[in-house]
Amino acid sequence: xxxxxxxxxxxxxxxxxxxxxxxxxxxxxxxxxxxxxxxxxxxxxxxxxxxxxxxxxxxxxxxxxxxxxxxxxxxxxxxxxxxxxxxxxxxxxxxxxxxxxxxxxxxxxxxxxxxxxxxxxxxxxxxxxxxxxxxxxxxxxxxxxxxxxxxxxxxxxxxxxxxxxxxxxxxxxxxxxxxxxxxxxxxxxxxxxxxxxxxxxxxxxxxxx
Ligand code: URA
Numbered sequence: 001x002x003x004x005x006x007x008x009x010x011x012x013x014x015x016x017x018x019x020x021x022x023x024x025x026x027x028x029x030x031x032x033x034x035x036x037x038x039x040x041x042x043x044x045x046x047x048x049x050x051x052x053x054x055x056x057x058x059x060x061x062x063x064x065x066x067x068x069x070x071x072x073x074x075x076x077x078x079x080x081x082x083x084x085x086x087x088x089x090x091x092x093x094x095x096x097x098x099x100x101x102x103x104x105x106x107x108x109x110x111x112x113x114x115x116x117x118x119x120x121x122x123x124x125x126x127x128x129x130x131x132x133x134x135x136x137x138x139x140x141x142x143x144x145x146x147x148x149x150x151x152x153x154x155x156x157x158x159x160x161x162x163x164x165x166x167x168x169x170x171x172x173x174x175x176x177x178x179x180x181x182x183x184x185x186x187x188x189x190x191x192x193x194x195x196x197x198x199x200x201x202x203x204x205x206x207x208x209x
Pocket of ligand 1: 080195
């Protein structure tokens, strides 16, 4: 069973308050999403394997540790997931970046894949899928399926804010996927917005409306 981790570090919670606030403008919103993504990446990389190396400090020989070359991939779901990419690459600059995009079929209301581009060595990488808002979970679940169907074996999902409905969908459909959140909110409203949420993450990131 995958983990559901709400990252309650005070810096994440503090910055999330400003992200949520309707008074926060596009520039500040984008910067804050970037900063929170970096802070979340710190936690999401906690289980990276280390190997011991021998070095010389100015004082004497020492055994120390380096990350043991695990291959990582970051996959934003278009378009709002793009706002989280740079913040993560600050901590794991060697990660490759894939992209997935979905539109909603007007009749079935189900997500339909329109764009998928992943690194070629999918099977060897651990992937972090990025979606700021885990609302119904439809596109996050579709993104996980898109990666699995192309051979991905290890997938984590990172979101800023989630609704219980989205978390349930992922845990039922992809029980092995760990979910990292900055907040688990109360509900979804009739328009599909997370409550209290932060509004439309894509519009607030890119200044569209
Ligand atoms: N997508 C958003 O950007 N915001 C929500 O509240 C739900 C889905």
